Amino acid sequence: MSATPAKTRANKSNGTVVVSRWQIQIAALLIVFGVVLAYANSLSVPFVFDDQKGIVQNETIRSLWPLSEVLSPPVHATGAGGRPIVNLSLALNYAIGGLEVRGYHVFNISVHALAALLLFGLVRRTLLRPVLAGKYGEVALPLSFAVSILWALHPLLTESVTSVIQRTESLGGLFYLLTLYAFVRSVENGKAWRWQLVAIGACLVGMATKEIMATVPVIALLYDRTFVAGTFKAAWQDRKQFYCSLMATWLLLAYLVVINESRGGMVGFGLGMSAWDYALTQCRAILLYLKLSFWPHPLVIDYGAGVSRISEVWLQGIVLLFLVVGTFLALARKPVVGFLAFTFFAILAPSSSFVPLTTQTIAEHRMYLPLAAVLGLVVLGLYARLGKWVIPGVSALALVAGIVTANRNRDYHSVITLWEDTVEKAPDNSRARINLGSSYSDAGRLTEALKEFDAARRLKPNDADAEYNVGNTLLKMERFDEASSHYQKALELNPKYGMAHYGLAYVLIRTGLVEQSLAHLQLANQLMPKEPNTLRTLASSLSFTGRTQEALVRYEELLLILPDDPVLQCEVGSLLTKAGRNVEALAHFERALGLNPHDTNTRYNLGLVHLQLAHFATAAREFSAVLHDQPNFAVGRNSMGEALMGLERWAEAIDQFHTALRINPNYTEAKVNLDKAELLRDLRSR
Secondary structure, eight states: OOOOSSOBOOBTTTTBOOBOHHHHHHHHHHHHHHHHHHHGGGTTOOOOTTHIIIIITOGGGSOSOSHHHHTSOOTTSTTTTTOHHHHHHHHHHHHHHTTOHHHHHHHHHHHHHHHHHHHHHHHHHHHTSHHHHHHHGGGHHHHHHHHHHHHHHOGGGHHHHHSGGGHHHHHHHHHHHHHHHHHHHHHHSSSHHHHHHHHHHHHHHHHTTOGGGGGHHHHHHHHIIIIISSSHHHHHHHSHHHHHHHHHTHHHHHHHHHHTHHHHHTBSSSSSSOHHHHHHHHHHHHHHHHHHHHSOOSOOSOOOSOOOOHHHHHHHHHHHHHHHHHHHHHHHHOHHHHHHHHHHHHHHTTTSSSSOBTTOSOOGGGGTTHHHHHHHHHHHHHHHHHGGGHHHHHHHHHHHHHHHHHHHHHTTSSHHHHHHHHHHHOTTOHHHHHHHHHHHHHTTOHHHHHHHHHHHHHHSTTOHHHHHHHHHHHHHTTOHHHHHHHHHHHHHHOTTOHHHHHHHHHHHHHTTOHHHHHHHHHHHHHHSTTOHHHHHHHHHHHHHTTOHHHHHHHHHHHHHHOTTOHHHHHHHHHHHHHTTOHHHHHHHHHHHHHHOTTOHHHHHHHHHHHHHTTOHHHHHHHHHHHHHHOTTOHHHHHHHHHHHHHTTOHHHHHHHHHHHHHHOTTOHHHHHHHHHHHHHHHHHHO
16 A cells, blocks of 8 residues: 555555644654754754764865765765765855854764654555554654654664764765655655666765765665565566666765775775674674664764684674574565664664775764664554554653753864863773873863873873974974974884874974975975965075975965965965066966955055055055055055156155154165165256
């Protein structure tokens, strides 16, 4: 039996009851209201953890055009690398509000609410399929509401919604659910091809969003076999072209995986972590995820990158083996149970099997969509045994879950509180210690920062990251010799540590050894060719040491990365002026002024270039605007006098030089120009 959009029709043989459209709409509104209420206190949460590389340092989201750049995020943009649709969503947020966090959180909450609505529709329509209608049709609406709202408000999903860059999970989940929902609508609808097109389109876009989408074609076919056709053979015969189209979207995913080099060396084999060690760690991870599904405490944003040994997880491995075997037995004997259990494992498979994700071996956000399968299996199982009392019980549990979720959001309200919470719950996590120390350092709490870095070094000796961060903190304390030794230790542990080369170079610059810093800056630039701070320091250091042409080459590279930085445009303009290339300098100062029209320093420099080019009237106009804002600017008065001299307006020029000398009686250049102007005035008057 199929459900119409307006209502579920009465049918005594399968137990379904009439459900009006307004009842469905009220249930949907309650789900959305619950999501908004639970996450309302997350709107001001700052960018944390992977948000920094994925958003704050991601230059490809700064403009929506050219679209090819937006859809080609850098591999180092954690969370967005290799995921063009995620990067596009971030670029849209940036276009609307820059780096103001509120808009990003509104987007995340909206995506999560839409995903919850799709889950609601998918579960409700599935319960009305002939396979389940006899047992669940009568309560399809309240039961699907209970499953969906419990999932939507579950605290285990907090990271996926509150941490901005983890929209990779929620967006991927949204397209996953849309693919399945559209397929279900296609088997109910007389014009099936329209819904099939929606499913194929959602699947294609999803492949450019998150790797979990790789399993959608398989799950759609399994759904067909379980709830629609009855057998794989019948499902394939009825919808062969549809499944071939879904599977064709794998080509896009394969292309993205290949061109993004295993997401910048974070995913794949041969990266320092064996498949066996990673698989053993997933024995612990998957059982932890299941435990958190039922008792979501403690929740931890970062479990580090450690791996487990067989002596530590042999029991979990046995339990997991029984669950996997049970899943395959259920697929044959209890297809509905088998479908939900298989879906859980299938969605987790890309991240939680044997392919190493070297930077994060355990992560709660991976449970975003698999949690729906767990909750569906549990709630339906409880209803089958306990009856209708399960529905109000689950709904009440969802209310409690929403309160816990709102409380968890408070941990994200500052970077320091988040990492303090993480260290408290996982005190042996060296990376959490480093992140807490970095947060303290950024807040000026340098002594506390050093304590956390020392703790990290005890937990993980010979950690280049810890040494580097100690160096950063000592640099802020102006303990240059000590900072230098820690940067050098970091480089001994990892000679390709670009930021350690940069840190050591910065110490050399601060101690006046600019020439010696260049070698480290050049190495840092080679290792991080598009890192703007490194490139900028290299360019300015080359300029300082008189290597003007080399500096200009680096500045040109930097302008490709930061074309809309007015200070950078001024730096390039000043260097070009120094090189005598005034016409080129003029373009950069004009660009800078266009980006920041109220900057008097830029306007003054623009006037100086016009003065050098003998554009006296234009120079006078620019200087006049500067002096309007800074009437006691002696140097500006002198420059204005020079422009007026070029226009042979002697009296006005003399007046400007006199004013400059009243402001600064020791201004030698103004005195020389005054004498010159008076002499020229007298000569012209004869």
